[in-house]
Amino acid sequence: MATLEIRDLHVSVGAGEEEKAILKGVDLTVSSGQTHAIMGPNGSGKSTLAYSIAGHPRYTVTRGSVTLDGEDVLSMTVDERARAGLFLAMQYPVEVPGVSVSNFLRSAATALRGEAPKIRTWVKEVKAEMTALGIDPAFSERNVNEGFSGGEKKRHEILQLSLLKPAIAILDETDSGLDVDALRAVAEGVNRAAESGELGVLLITHYTRILQYIRPDFVHVFVAGRIAEEGGPELADRLEAEGYERYLQPTS
Amino acid sequence: MTGREEEWRFTPLRRLAGLHDATFTPGGRITRTLHAPEGVTGGVVSMDDPRVGAVLTPFDRISAQARSAATEAYAVVIPAAAVLTEPIRLTVTGEGGRDAAAFGHTLIEVGAHAEATLILDHRGTVTYADNVEVNIGDNASLRLVTIQDWDGDTVHAAHQRIRLGRDARLRHAAVTLGGSLVRLFTTVEYAERGGDAELLGVYFADAGQHLEHRLVADHTVPDCRSRVEYRGALQGADAHAVWVGDVIIRAAATGTDTYELNRNLILTDGARADSIPNLEIETGEVVGAGHASATGRFDDEQLFYLQSRGIPAEEARRLVVRAFFATLLQKIGDATISDPLMAAIETRLAKGPA
Numbered sequence: 220m221a222t223l224e225i226r227d228l229h230v231s232v233g234a235g236e237e238e239k240a241i242l243k244g245v246d247l248t249v250s251s252g253q254t255h256a257i258m259g260p261n262g263s264g265k266s267t268l269a270y271s272i273a274g275h276p277r278y279t280v281t282r283g284s285v286t287l288d289g290e291d292v293l294s295m296t297v298d299e300r301a302r303a304g305l306f307l308a309m310q311y312p313v314e315v316p317g318v319s320v321s322n323f324l325r326s327a328a329t330a331l332r333g334e335a336p337k338i339r340t341w342v343k344e345v346k347a348e349m350t351a352l353g354i355d356p357a358f359s360e361r362n363v364n365e366g367f368s369g370g371e372k373k374r375h376e377i378l379q380l381s382l383l384k385p386a387i388a389i390l391d392e393t394d395s396g397l398d399v400d401a402l403r404a405v406a407e408g409v410n411r412a413a414e415s416g417e418l419g420v421l422l423i424t425h426y427t428r429i430l431q432y433i434r435p436d437f438v439h440v441f442v443a444g445r446i447a448e449e450g451g452p453e454l455a456d457r458l459e460a461e462g463y464e465r466y467l468q469p470t471s
Numbered sequence: 472m473t474g475r476e477e478e479w480r481f482t483p484l485r486r487l488a489g490l491h492d493a494t495f496t497p498g499g500r501i502t503r504t505l506h507a508p509e510g511v512t513g514g515v516v517s518m519d520d521p522r523v524g525a526v527l528t529p530f531d532r533i534s535a536q537a538r539s540a541a542t543e544a545y546a547v548v549i550p551a552a553a554v555l556t557e558p559i560r561l562t563v564t565g566e567g568g569r570d571a572a573a574f575g576h577t578l579i580e581v582g583a584h585a586e587a588t589l590i591l592d593h594r595g596t597v598t599y600a601d602n603v604e605v606n607i608g609d610n611a612s613l614r615l616v617t618i619q620d621w622d623g624d625t626v627h628a629a630h631q632r633i634r635l636g637r638d639a640r641l642r643h644a645a646v647t648l649g650g651s652l653v654r655l656f657t658t659v660e661y662a663e664r665g666g667d668a669e670l671l672g673v674y675f676a677d678a679g680q681h682l683e684h685r686l687v688a689d690h691t692v693p694d695c696r697s698r699v700e701y702r703g704a705l706q707g708a709d710a711h712a713v714w715v716g717d718v719i720i721r722a723a724a725t726g727t728d729t730y731e732l733n734r735n736l737i738l739t740d741g742a743r744a745d746s747i748p749n750l751e752i753e754t755g756e757v758v759g760a761g762h763a764s765a766t767g768r769f770d771d772e773q774l775f776y777l778q779s780r781g782i783p784a785e786e787a788r789r790l791v792v793r794a795f796f797a798t799l800l801q802k803i804g805d806a807t808i809s810d811p812l813m814a815a816i817e818t819r820l821a822k823g824p825a
Contacts, residue, residue, distance in 0.1 A: 297775060
């Protein structure tokens, strides 16, 4: 049972006169077995939240705290956060020329488990997950994300989620740019990973479409760097019907 | 020489310690140590020996300077039909320091049908210009690994020319890691049909290092093959790598099969790689002729991505660099040679940008 607690989180980018506040006091708690959807218009700070939790150097936390089971996440390096149990499926996964998918997956598994996985069971494990996600086995020998289509990149992110078994997974717009087949494959992958009840999911999305496949327990509406409204899955249905307009109206 | 010549435009002449305009300070020394299996001979010969100049005629200012200043040549002879299971190691150690110039001349003769590996290993601190002439007999096979792992201040302008006899095979591997300025000019020529030359190169340029590799594969006769693959990594301020690969296919050289490739991996800001493949074709009747060049960066986003999967930063860099070099080092085809080279590269990487 793991719990990610975000308290009064303020994050900015840039420095000096260029500094721009993006997150303005976010409070959120995600525990194992729960699926939270964060929905919001473009530019509301959803991705900033994801990258700040993962520790991307572009973002500066100016106030607040992030803890995982009481441990201070913000004082950890990027790789320490991953080893503590956090995972970020990226919206735009990065190409790593020269490093094959198989080498990459094995290096990551070795780092996370503290020892190299046994070769025979590992190969079997990777193959099974690839098959489940509809990934061609030849994929293993390709360089990480190099020349991947949008759908391949996202499947590859979910493949990592399945194999690396984090405690809390943040999925940053994993659904954007996918056709229906890829969306379904990716969503099923997330559901399989969550099946054990040990995974907490923070699903960041602009669209409600993926919520037809991954049913959230909680929905948070993100506007202008903070959570504007919270509710159950019914809130997603309402957003589907009404859009974000009513949050964007100036309150007078 | 002004430095504006095409051949010299990338080379910082003022860092050549006077090798190019005879303003060098004499007094440098090189010592040679030969470890060779039985049957191989090595020793000093006179510059009047008929083999001197048989393969390599000085072709630039520094090559000519080295030829005229060298007082003796060193010859390694692999007898005809000798099949060596152990590598020959010729270690060249420079002494005298950065501002002391030395000149050398080396002959390598591989008899017909012989098979050998020769490691030419350069170490120490000196300013050194030399010519190396390699003559590979008919149907002979030579693996020649030339390692430039000089100490920090060394300046080395090297000229290696290899002639392949009929059906001869060459696997040349240049490994340049150490030295302030290293400029290695390698030329391959084919005396008769059926020659097969593979020219591999690995380099790692740190802050302030200038590592330059120039290659010429001169196809003058039919049915010969050349393959060139050089890979280099660069890190630190003013790390500079230059790669110029020239392939010439003369009108008579029908049936030529050639391909050259250079790849650079820039690990930090401030490093620069120049990469120029040239292909000059005078006949259309070739099996294949192509080239490629690419320079990529290892950037912060890659580092973040790998780290976000739990891989520590240093391990992430090692992963990328190891992958970049591994396939090429494997092509050297002898783990007893390539494993120490990978270890040397990883040491450099671990040290980080100077």
